[in-house]
Amino acid sequence: MAAMIGVTVWGQFVARPGSALPWLDVAIGVLSLALMPVLLRWPIAGALVLTALATLSPAATAPATVAALLVAQRRRFPVALAVAAAGVAAHVVQGLWRPSGGISFGWWLALIVISYGALVGWGTLGQARRALLDSLRERARRAEAEQGRRVAEARMMERTRIAREMHDVLAHRLSLLATYAGALEYRPDAPPEQLAKAAGVVRDGAHLALDELRQVIIVLREDDEEGESSRPQPVLADLPRLVEESRDAGGEVELTDTTVDAATLPAATARTVYRVVQEGLTNARKHAAGRQVCVALEGSPGDRLVIDIRNRLPADPGAAPSIPGSGTGLVGLTERVRLAGGSLDHQVTGGEFRLHAWLPWPA
Structure with missing residues (x-):
């Protein structure tokens, strides 16, 4: 200048x-x-x-x-x-x-007007470009923040799901241990062979519970999605084994399975069915030890799969030993079933506890 x-x-x-x-x-x-x-x-x-x-x-x-x-x-x-x-x-x-001596006033004035018009247009264009760039930067920042929020929510949902899995698995395993420990406590006069067998079951169950807890902690610590998917997940064919575990612990469990073509049941739905039955058996051992539990499954592809679990309650709840619980098992189970597209209801009627759930079964 x-x-x-x-x-x-x-x-x-x-x-x-x-x-x-x-x-x-x-x-x-x-x-x-x-x-x-x-x-x-x-x-x-x-x-x-x-x-x-x-x-x-x-x-x-x-x-x-x-x-x-x-x-x-x-x-x-x-x-x-x-x-x-x-x-x-x-x-x-x-x-x-x-006046300028080298150019007429008219041409000089036209040059001045064109110059000012070009400068104003240039400046306005630059201002619009800066506003556009600022808008794009803001949109990029918001998109990055939104992506970060979605990732955080996805991680939180995954951790919540893992916590529910931990509750379901460990509650079932520890309730079995508590049942055997209660038998050892209330039957100290049992034959040594039975005491040794019960102690062995308690030891093996504790090891299994520790292994399952260790797997869950590893997943929570490393946030590894492949670690969760690589472990075998329970399916409908594992229900007899679950029932046998409860029977070995001294429970009377009757399983009635009238499902048709169970191999076509989606894996996610099968896991949910397994967790519903597992929670029902766990609650029966906690609050109605020694009472018969009736588990009934009915359904077919294209309709729905119905799960009905019933057990009689003790006449005097305070007289029978009860295993303490957090009270959130059925809450989490209800949410799990709801997310799977089904419904779960539980109630006490006529001295009997009933757990009733249904899940969609696509054709």
Whole structure:
């Protein structure tokens, strides 16, 4: 800008030797150059001052046009248009007072209007581009934050599911251990062979429970999805084994399975059925030890699979030993069944506890 002002002032000295006007151009050129930093802080005020100086000297033309460009880049379009109009008016006054000898007034005015129009358009385009880039950056930031939130929610859901699995598996295993330990406590006069067998079952059950707990802790610690999927998951064919475990613990369990073509049952639904029966047997051992449990499964593809678990309750609940529980097993089980598209209901009627659930079975 200093070079442009210097060239303009030198041209005035050459065009008007001996005149005092070139010295006015020097003063206005120096003042205009000093006002350039003001545009960075107050672009409109600085532009208006430079426009006023442009009415007196062509030395302020270059700073005034740059000021119009800065206003167009930083302020709204109407404001930039008003500043450009003021600049054109100032140069009209300058052209009438100090006409240029090398070009007619009309062409000179047309050049000034085109220059201001181009500068305002350039500045507005730059402002729009910056706004677009800022919008894209904000959208990218929001998308990244949203992705982070979704990942966190997915991890939380997976950890919640693993916690439910841990509750179902360990509650079943530990209830078996508590049953055998209770037998050892209440039958100290049993034959040594039976005591040794019960102690062996307790030991093996404790080892299995520790192994299952270790697997769950590894999954929670490493957050490894493949670790969970690589372990064998229970299916409908594992129900007889589950019932046999309860019978070995001294429970009376009757299983009635009238399902048709059980091999077509989806794996996720089969796991849910397994967990429902497992929770039902666990609750029976906790609150109705020694009572018969009736488990009935009925369903076919294209309809629904119905699970019905019943057990008689003790006449005096306080007299029979009870295994304490957290009370959240049925809550989590109800949510699991609901997420699978089914429904679960449990109630006590006529001295009998009934757990009834159904799950969809697509054809």
